[in-house]
Amino acid sequence: MLGVLGGMGPLATVDFLAKLVAATAAETDQQHMPLLVRSVPQIPDRSACIMHGGESPLPALRFGLRELGRGGATVAVIPCNTAHYWADDLVGDDLPPLLHIVDAVAAHLAEVLPDGAPIAVLSTTGTRAARVYENRLDQTRWPILEATSAGAAAVASGIAMVKAGQVEAASQIFAQQVLAERARGAQGVILACTEIPAALHSDDPLVVDATDALARRCVRWFRETYRGVPSSPASGGRL
Amino acid sequence: MLGVLGGMGPLATVDFLAKLVAATAAETDQQHMPLLVRSVPQIPDRSACIMHGGESPLPALRFGLRELGRGGATVAVIPCNTAHYWADDLVGDDLPPLLHIVDAVAAHLAEVLPDGAPIAVLSTTGTRAARVYENRLDQTRWPILEATSAGAAAVASGIAMVKAGQVEAASQIFAQQVLAERARGAQGVILACTEIPAALHSDDPLVVDATDALARRCVRWFRETYRGVPSSPASGGRL
Known part of the structure; x- marks a missing residue:
């Protein structure tokens, strides 16, 4: 399942998701990739931290990614360019890997x-x-x-x-x-x-x-790496 | 946090999220409502089940709602009209309540x-x-x-x-x-x-x-019922 750490900002997240759907060649619902999106805009401003030493968003970014992983995401993206300043700090056994x-x-x-x-x-x-x-x-x-x-x-x-x-x-x-x-x-x-x-x-x-480049990168991941979906929640529900 | 059980279909979920952002009067990212979206289109077809006795989507619906609750959703919506056939079965202590x-x-x-x-x-x-x-x-x-x-x-x-x-x-x-x-x-x-x-x-x-009516209902929930957001993940992260 693709994890999307969103809310930075909310409209950009929706724009990313729309581009993800558009980039997926699918005839039916079931051919689209499964997603878990956490869009929590109450995260410290990225530019304010970088420019003026404001509160760091890093703890919230780590927390959000960990929650996506706990919810079943096996890879994740952040549709916010500025947040990628912290990409090297968003690596760990408890976090799904990022597509940059x-x-x-x-x-x-x-x-x-x-x-x-x-x-x-x-x-x-x-x-x-x-x-x-x-x-x-x-x-x-x-x-x-x-x-x-x-x-x-x-x-x-x-x-x-x-x-x-x-x-x-x-x-x-x-x-x-x-x-x-x-x-x-x-x-x-x-x-x-x-x-x-x-x-x-x-x-x-x-x-x-x-944003569109990132969406197309996700579609490549889905096509090349993704290995099926369990047919029922009984199989564990980890997509 | 508002839980969105999506993927029925994927484009409809994006349309709902876009209408949610548009219906929210906000000047900054931080004034938008926090969301957890689970968009897993690999769910049995709702109409096929109702019309021909195909596989029931109810277990997947229950599982998805429970996962949203575990991820921090305190109320949930399903941007799929047909799925509301099962609304009365989607009630329980382990599930966030639905806005119908x-x-x-x-x-x-x-x-x-x-x-x-x-x-x-x-x-x-x-x-x-x-x-x-x-x-x-x-x-x-x-x-x-x-x-x-x-x-x-x-x-x-x-x-x-x-x-x-x-x-x-x-x-x-x-x-x-x-x-x-x-x-x-x-x-x-x-x-x-x-x-x-x-x-x-x-x-x-x-x-x-x-879809827009449901989005506006969610905005009313956010304005009238929602009680703040913890300022840091240390406060538990349950929004």
Whole structure:
């Protein structure tokens, strides 16, 4: 069973789940993957912790993942880019292994971008300060353009709008930032906060929806690794 | 924490969660309600059991609800109308209490329809055969028109299309059925299978989206009954 540690934010979790259903080729309900989703938004703000030393979300992240494992999840994802700052601390015998969102984005980039093509990463201030993408993506293949302060501020304001339900206004801000990043040379633009693709839809494969990349990574796990479902709860119910 | 027993079908679960987020007036992530969602589509088909005596989904429903309770859910919903045939069997000390989808629809009807106004219920063959709405709605207030066989067949085919991902084609079938029900005198039309509003969107309050009614019922629960969230997992994590 796939565990989803959600709530960061709530709309981004729903967006991830919708993309998971859409990415699954299925004719019947029964062909879809089993999920356990824990969406508890009452978790300390990730960016506030990284930027200002606010309360750490790590204990809540560990607790949530452990609960997913106890509930039957054998692998887990977190549809929040910033939370991946703590990914290396979310490893242990009591925790289901994580499918990492940056690895999912890298798999997509490998399909659509030549080596050497510069990219831009639209993200929260926390994701950028923590170098979530810079430290994990292979920058010898795809160098990451440094964000401008104006661009970073615009993206941050758009993210706050999504969290407050102002999706339409946020969508316009994000679309402008994609254009601005291309104008300064980015060949690929990563929508690297899950709130962004929840507001901005693009069919351009070079506008990389990290949420969708993660959903497609989960579908590959389901197809390649997943080994059946017990036909009744009597078999233990651990899917 | 609200428990959601989902997967019946997967898209309907996502549609319910999206409506829950939309119905919650919130400025920040932390103001949204905490959720535990168990979406396991590998559950025996509800209508097949009711219509042909196929394998009962009741053990899987009970197991799923118990798991939600063990994971911290203090109340639960099932975004599947047909599954409510078993609602009376889903009661016990080991199970979180259910918010019933038909009661949520009745609360909406009381706001928009005068007493005596006839209604139509678009549903699966199972929901209709099991009289899920007929037995629970107060028909002295809102008499339910008996479904025509042509209408029932069209709705069933649309539901199967949604489960197979053919959402656009299904949407047209459902829209035609709403018109047909009105033409024969229905003042309110209940979209009483969660696959229907996942495909057909309507802003008309007399086209009653049972999924949305259930989501709004959950938001009332969250506002009126819910008593805070512990600030850290150390407080037990039972939300």
